[in-house]
Amino acid sequence: MASILEDNLQIENEDTQKGRFLTFTLGKEDYGIEIKYVTEIIGIQPITQVPELPDYLKGIINLRGKIIPVMDVRLRFKKEPLDYTDRTCIIVIDINETSIGLIVDTVSEVASIDDEDIMPPPNSKTGFNNKYVKGIGKLGNEVKLLLDCGKILSEDETELLGSMVQV
Helix, strand or coil, X not given: CHHHHHHHHHHHHHHHHCCEEEEEEECCEEEEEEHHHEEEEEECCCXXXXXXXXXXXXXXXXXXXXXXXXXXXXXXXXXXXCCCCCCCEEEEEEECCEEEEEEECEEEEXXXXXXXXXXXXXXXXXXXXXXXXXXXEEECCXXXXXXXXXXXXXXXXXXXXXXXXXX
């Protein structure tokens, strides 16, 4: 009986998260990630650099006793680096049981985007690099690039980060 109840709660929880995206900005572009991956949002804080990591992996933070690697999404997407401000946020997400912090310019809102308002990204023949983008969401007059959390990091990078934070 308890197992059935837990299964039903899990299904209800997944249903309430379906079609919901945490939106954020990098420069002039708006992005979204599925809310089911988001653990929390925190302000920028001191980052301990780790030698020999790619530039976009800024290092690690201590979040209430848990070591979290952080990645500057702006650098990952090959955009110009910016100084961090009081509007800069770290979105902590969970990918394949590894927590990682994504440094973004600003967090906007949690938005509901229906499946019929999500289009697949253009194919690579158009010159659009959709390596990290799994869809384009239409929200009123705005367009949000919806990221594929599973592709933000390669398997090797996920393993590397996972091994960094093993205690």
